[in-house]
Amino acid sequence: MKIKLSVQVTLAALATIAVALPVVSAQAAEVEVLHYWTSGGEAKSVAELKKMMEAKGINWKDFAVAGGGGENAMTALKARVIAGSAPTAAQIKGPSIQEWGKEGVLANIDAAATEGKWEANLPKVVSNVMKYQGHYVAAPVNVHRVNWLWINPEVLAKAGAKAPTNFVEFFDAADKIKKAGMIAVAHGGQPWQDATVFESVALGVGGADFYKKAIVQLDPASLTGPTMIKTFETLAKIKTYIDKDAAGRDWNLATAMIINGKAGMQFMGDWAKGEFTAAGKQPGKDYLCMPAPGTDKAFTFNIDSMTMFKVKSAEEQKSQLVLAGAIMSPEFQEVFNLNKGSIPARAGVSRAKFDSCAIKSMDDMDATSKNGGLVPSFAHGMAIDSAKAGAFQDVIAKFMNSSMTPQAAVLALAKAAKAK
Structure with missing residues (x-):
C-alpha cells in the first residue's frame, strides 16, 4: 500500500525508458489516465468511470500499470513527463502531489472545483492535499x-x-487469547505493516495533537520525549503477541488468520474489509471493526486521488475538467468505494448501500474533521x-526485528526526520 516517490529523477536514469515510449498526442475529446487499480474490485470501479466519460462523448485511454504498489506506475509517469507526453491524469497522492507541483507540470482545475462546489463538499484537511499553491490540481477518489x-x-x-477500546483492555484481551492457545495479534512482518501498527499506537498513546506535532510537523521534542518512548514501549509489548512466522507475511494472509479464527486481532486499514467481504463474512457478526485502542476520537486518512497534468489543446483541457467533475460526482464516489472498501471523499453521497463499518468510518471522519482528530x-x-x-x-522495522531499546529508537527517529 505504500508508494515511495521522488520526482527528482535524473534524465540519464530514465532516458532509455523515455526514448522507448512513444510520444502520444491525445485526440480531441479523449482522456488518458495512468493508474495502478488493477485488482478485481478496483478494475471494476475504473470501468465505471470509463463508462461515465464515454457517456459524455469522451474517449477513455487506459494506462494501467500493475505491480509494485504504484512504484512501477510512478516510473512510467516520470518517463512520460520527461518525454513531453504526460497523461491527462495520474494516480498520485499526498506530499507527492506537491513534489510534482514544484516541477511546474500540473494543471489548474479550479473551474471543475467551482462548478462542483468542492470547497463545500470536502473537509479542509482533504481539500488542502488536492491543491498546489492554493489551486486545485487533483480530485480525491x-x-x-x-x-x-x-x-x-x-x-x-x-x-x-472482550473487544478492547484502550491499551489496558487490549493487552488483557491479548493475554487471554494467548493463554487460550491462539495467536493474539495477526501481523505481516513487512516495513509498511510495521509502520501501520506504529502510527496507530502513537495515535492511541499520545492523541491527535501529539501525532501532528511528532509525525506531521516532526517536532524534535515530541519525537524524543516521554510520549514517543511510551509509544515504542507499547509497540515492544505488542511484539510479544505476534507469532514467530510473521516475517514477510502479506497483509491479506494476516487478515485470513482473523477470518479463519487462528488469530484474534489485526491492526490494518479498511482495505482489509475487502478480504472479509470476499470470504462472505458480515460486519458485527463474523468480524468487528473498531478504532485501534485509544483512537476512537481520531482518524488517520489515506486518500487516493487523480492528479491532473498540463495538456495542450483547449479540447483536452475541457475533457480533463469533465474527468475531474466525474471523479467527484456522488455516483462515481459511491460505486468506487463500495468496491474498494473505503468511503467517499466528498459529502452528499447516499449511505444506503454501505455497511456498518463504512458508516462508522463516515461518521468518525465527519466528527474528526470538526474536532481536529483527522490526521x-x-x-x-x-x-x-x-x-x-x-x-x-x-527505524520502526529495525525496532520490530531487533532488541533495539525505545530510548535508542526515539533518537534514531529524530535523526530520520532530517532525511533528504
Whole structure:
C-alpha cells in the first residue's frame, strides 16, 4: 500500500525508458489516465468511470500499470513527463502531489472545483492535499481509514475476552487469547505493516495533537520525549503477541488468520474489509471493526486521488475538467468505494448501500474533521515526504526485528526526520 516517490529523477536514469515510449498526442475529446487499480474490485470501479466519460462523448485511454504498489506506475509517469507526453491524469497522492507541483507540470482545475462546489463538499484537511499553491490540481477518489483494529468475535468468546477500546483492555484481551492457545495479534512482518501498527499506537498513546506535532510537523521534542518512548514501549509489548512466522507475511494472509479464527486481532486499514467481504463474512457478526485502542476520537486518512497534468489543446483541457467533475460526482464516489472498501471523499453521497463499518468510518471522519482528530497517515504516504517516510519505516522495522531499546529508537527517529 505504500508508494515511495521522488520526482527528482535524473534524465540519464530514465532516458532509455523515455526514448522507448512513444510520444502520444491525445485526440480531441479523449482522456488518458495512468493508474495502478488493477485488482478485481478496483478494475471494476475504473470501468465505471470509463463508462461515465464515454457517456459524455469522451474517449477513455487506459494506462494501467500493475505491480509494485504504484512504484512501477510512478516510473512510467516520470518517463512520460520527461518525454513531453504526460497523461491527462495520474494516480498520485499526498506530499507527492506537491513534489510534482514544484516541477511546474500540473494543471489548474479550479473551474471543475467551482462548478462542483468542492470547497463545500470536502473537509479542509482533504481539500488542502488536492491543491498546489492554493489551486486545485487533483480530485480525491476516496478516503481509507488506517487506524482500524479487526477482531474475530468467536476468538474473543473462546478466550473469555472482550473487544478492547484502550491499551489496558487490549493487552488483557491479548493475554487471554494467548493463554487460550491462539495467536493474539495477526501481523505481516513487512516495513509498511510495521509502520501501520506504529502510527496507530502513537495515535492511541499520545492523541491527535501529539501525532501532528511528532509525525506531521516532526517536532524534535515530541519525537524524543516521554510520549514517543511510551509509544515504542507499547509497540515492544505488542511484539510479544505476534507469532514467530510473521516475517514477510502479506497483509491479506494476516487478515485470513482473523477470518479463519487462528488469530484474534489485526491492526490494518479498511482495505482489509475487502478480504472479509470476499470470504462472505458480515460486519458485527463474523468480524468487528473498531478504532485501534485509544483512537476512537481520531482518524488517520489515506486518500487516493487523480492528479491532473498540463495538456495542450483547449479540447483536452475541457475533457480533463469533465474527468475531474466525474471523479467527484456522488455516483462515481459511491460505486468506487463500495468496491474498494473505503468511503467517499466528498459529502452528499447516499449511505444506503454501505455497511456498518463504512458508516462508522463516515461518521468518525465527519466528527474528526470538526474536532481536529483527522490526521494524515505517514505509513501510507500522506504525512511527510517519501525520503523521511522511508527513513522512519527503516527505524520502526529495525525496532520490530531487533532488541533495539525505545530510548535508542526515539533518537534514531529524530535523526530520520532530517532525511533528504
